[in-house]
Amino acid sequence: MFAKIPSLFTDRKLSFKITISFLGLLLLTVAILYLIFFNLAQKYFFSMEGIEVGARVQKISSLLTEPMVSNSPKKIQELTETLSFTYGSTIWVINKDGEVIAATNEDVRNNLNLEEPEIKGVLNGNVVTKQVAGPNHNIVFNVVPIRDGESETVVGAVAVTSSLGRLNNIMANMARYAFYAIIVLIPFALIVGTIISRIISRPIEKMSEVAQEISDGNFTKRVDYKANGELEHLIGTFNLAVSKVVESLEEKDKLMKLQNDFLSNISHEFRSPLTSLRGFLELLEDNKINPQEDRNYINIMLQDTLHLNRLVEDLINLSSLQSGHISLKLSPIMANELLEWIQQRYIPQAEEKGISLNVSLLADSPLITVDKDRIHQVLINLIDNAFRYTTTAEVIKVYAQVIPDANEITIYVQDSGQGIPSNHLQHIWDKFYKVEEARTRTDTGSGIGLAIVKQIVEMHKGRVSVESIPKKGSIFSFTLPIA
Numbered sequence: 001m002f003a004k005i006p007s008l009f010t011d012r013k014l015s016f017k018i019t020i021s022f023l024g025l026l027l028l029t030v031a032i033l034y035l036i037f038f039n040l041a042q043k044y045f046f047s048m049e050g051i052e053v054g055a056r057v058q059k060i061s062s063l064l065t066e067p068m069v070s071n072s073p074k075k076i077q078e079l080t081e082t083l084s085f086t087y088g089s090t091i092w093v094i095n096k097d098g099e100v101i102a103a104t105n106e107d108v109r110n111n112l113n114l115e116e117p118e119i120k121g122v123l124n125g126n127v128v129t130k131q132v133a134g135p136n137h138n139i140v141f142n143v144v145p146i147r148d149g150e151s152e153t154v155v156g157a158v159a160v161t162s163s164l165g166r167l168n169n170i171m172a173n174m175a176r177y178a179f180y181a182i183i184v185l186i187p188f189a190l191i192v193g194t195i196i197s198r199i200i201s202r203p204i205e206k207m208s209e210v211a212q213e214i215s216d217g218n219f220t221k222r223v224d225y226k227a228n229g230e231l232e233h234l235i236g237t238f239n240l241a242v243s244k245v246v247e248s249l250e251e252k253d254k255l256m257k258l259q260n261d262f263l264s265n266i267s268h269e270f271r272s273p274l275t276s277l278r279g280f281l282e283l284l285e286d287n288k289i290n291p292q293e294d295r296n297y298i299n300i301m302l303q304d305t306l307h308l309n310r311l312v313e314d315l316i317n318l319s320s321l322q323s324g325h326i327s328l329k330l331s332p333i334m335a336n337e338l339l340e341w342i343q344q345r346y347i348p349q350a351e352e353k354g355i356s357l358n359v360s361l362l363a364d365s366p367l368i369t370v371d372k373d374r375i376h377q378v379l380i381n382l383i384d385n386a387f388r389y390t391t392t393a394e395v396i397k398v399y400a401q402v403i404p405d406a407n408e409i410t411i412y413v414q415d416s417g418q419g420i421p422s423n424h425l426q427h428i429w430d431k432f433y434k435v436e437e438a439r440t441r442t443d444t445g446s447g448i449g450l451a452i453v454k455q456i457v458e459m460h461k462g463r464v465s466v467e468s469i470p471k472k473g474s475i476f477s478f479t480l481p482i483a
């Protein structure tokens, strides 16, 4: 049963807990204040009463001295009764042997219960104050020794009552005011507690609602609540944490999508030449084509194999470049050396294709620090493309320009080929991106060549660029820092 009490509280809403705690705290404060005041009032009353009763008792004891000394029990009893009437107090007298010799109220006398040591103490000159254990505990006895006026020896003792009625009245009033205070404070505590609990719990409830919506898949949701201080900071941190988690999830999704695209692109690239090869091989197996007569088919099979070979090489190249494990083998080289190398390598191909290849050397060739083989790869990819997308009897120009202020050199590969529509230009540097898929396909490129170019140039802290006009031609260029 007791175990259920905390759960009745802990299972409740935060606002309920705050309100109840606030109310409890307030009531506890009132109770403690009441007890403190009660104690102080009691002490004050006793000290005030003590002074008054002390004076009264001294007077009574001095009046009793004479009959006590003359030892006249009758006189003592009469005087006791008169004094009792005068002061409105019960009076009780003992002689120096501790025997009761006069008393105005038998009940009080029985209830007084003075212990032997107390009586002895009083007869030795001490004062004893004792609360009578009667109904309401509202009587206090002050017991003082009676001294002989001349010899100052103790001749007996007198006990005089003093009523606690006034104190009881004060206490009753205080209890009544405490009760009124509680009655007024309960609604006040409930209102203030509710306001405080709303201030604290509302943002937390809001956050919990938003967290629920986010976990239901609404990733755009954020806590939109105006708070101050720590709560404002808490909401800000919560929103930031959610944004970061969502960002990293989106990043992961993007990565997954890239991986999936990559795989489907690779399989797509492999599928068409492999299907073509398989078809021809099956025809060969069934003797439906004759390798001697149908040279054309053999040629297509060779092209497919070369394409597959180039694809695999490009893939290996790109993945090793992108892995970041490759470091460049940098060495200084004259820019014109690269241009001359192009001339030597491509003149036969240009002649064969009937394309005019125009390579211009620089008058003042700068020294550049590059990985020669990698830059050769860049030039091969750009010039191969220029040949591939430029039909017979057209021009390919290769030239360079030094930008002295920026300490850079740009190498251009310009063709008068089919060009690229502007909406494709921003994508052509992406892996597997092919304009041919949008236009009639005439070649079996893999869409990786330009991605490799971009990767290598950026590894040299350079940048790539392209300008193109459909049916007029393209200018591909890359810029490198001059060492």
Ligand code: ADP
Pocket: 381, 385, 386, 389, 415, 417, 418, 419, 420, 428, 433, 434, 435, 436, 444, 445, 446, 447, 448, 449, 450, 451, 474
């Ligand atoms: P691919 O191996 O298919 O040529 P690239 O990455 O080298 O792949 O080129 C991407 C696409 O850019 C090509 O599919 C092609 O459509 C287009 N492209 C590249 N160079 C040229 C060019 N000189 N003229 C016209 N289009 C080009």
